[in-house]
Amino acid sequence: MNIEQAKQIDLVEYLASLGCNPSTIKRDDYWYLSPLRLEKTASFKINRKKNVWYDHGLGKGGNLLDFGILYHNCTIKDLLGKLGSNLSFHQRPVIAAAPEEPPIKIISDNNLFSLSLLRYLKQRRIAESIAVKHCREVIFSLHDKRYSAIGFKNNEGGFELRNQWFKGSCSPKGITSIENNSKELVVFEGFFNFLSHQTINQNQQSSSANILVLNSTSFFEKSREIMDRHESIRLFLDRDKGGQKCTTQALSWGKKYKDESFLYNGYNDLNEWQQQIGKSMKKGLKQA
Numbered sequence: 001m002n003i004e005q006a007k008q009i010d011l012v013e014y015l016a017s018l019g020c021n022p023s024t025i026k027r028d029d030y031w032y033l034s035p036l037r038l039e040k041t042a043s044f045k046i047n048r049k050k051n052v053w054y055d056h057g058l059g060k061g062g063n064l065l066d067f068g069i070l071y072h073n074c075t076i077k078d079l080l081g082k083l084g085s086n087l088s089f090h091q092r093p094v095i096a097a098a099p100e101e102p103p104i105k106i107i108s109d110n111n112l113f114s115l116s117l118l119r120y121l122k123q124r125r126i127a128e129s130i131a132v133k134h135c136r137e138v139i140f141s142l143h144d145k146r147y148s149a150i151g152f153k154n155n156e157g158g159f160e161l162r163n164q165w166f167k168g169s170c171s172p173k174g175i176t177s178i179e180n181n182s183k184e185l186v187v188f189e190g191f192f193n194f195l196s197h198q199t200i201n202q203n204q205q206s207s208s209a210n211i212l213v214l215n216s217t218s219f220f221e222k223s224r225e226i227m228d229r230h231e232s233i234r235l236f237l238d239r240d241k242g243g244q245k246c247t248t249q250a251l252s253w254g255k256k257y258k259d260e261s262f263l264y265n266g267y268n269d270l271n272e273w274q275q276q277i278g279k280s281m282k283k284g285l286k287q288a
Contacts, residue, residue, distance in 0.1 A: 001084035037241035059218020104170040109136040152191040185230040213282035
């Protein structure tokens with residue numbers, strides 16, 4: 001099998017052969033729990049029409065060859081050998097390029113007030129006062145339908161969007177930084193972990209550190225210049241493969257980088273730890 005033949009293999013069918021099945025299907029988009037790392041919310045997408053994939057947690061994507069090399073940790077020659085030994089894969093017919101799917105379009109952003117979004121924040125144990133300070137209620141359209149979500153704005157003007165059923169973002173994608181004139185920087189992978197940290201520490205009187213929310217680990221290395229400006233950098237990154245890779249890399253940059261993820265050892269991230277600790281405390285009180 002040559003490279004062009006391999007690119008025509010249906011990605012959805014290939015993942016099925018690896019034992020990976022989609023969590024949800026929305027038109028041509030197939031969402032999976034990432035086969036490249038551990039996660040509990042599906043953020044790996046295949047667009048079957050274009051036969052391409054993108055892992056939002058890693059910030060990487062491409063065609064079947066790009067995926068196979070990462071998944072099997074092998075060379076392209078070895079991957080072609082693996083694919084050639086299984087001739088049952090269906091190759092996609094060559095068709096004319098379809099028009100681009102409509103992107104998320106922001107209609108409005110306002111103060112948080114929706115009861116359903118506030119209930120969702122409560123479920124994730126985020127203080128309403130913290131969320132109202134840092135987030136917006138965003139109305140957006142996708143596939144000609146309107147939705148509302150909690151919006152967290154980045155430095156480029158785009159939003160990370162979350163509600164109980166939706167996880168996504170609108171362009172442009174970028175980091176979110178909050179400047180408090182501090183020599184200390186606290187770094188988070190996602191904004192719910194930042195909100196958890198603010199909620200946990202809301203009654204402390206100590207001076208605030210500067211904040212960096214990556215919104216994707218793909219921005220980690222690109223943010224090194226920002227991080228290096230500080231005398232102390234505390235890392236609250238996820239404890240999955242992607243987050244720990246970034247943490248390990250940062251620790252190699254110098255002693256001023258500190259890994260704080262041991263605080264939620266056994267959980268994927270700070271918000272998951274906060275949610276589960278709250279449930280454990282309630283359960284203990286009921287049993288007492």
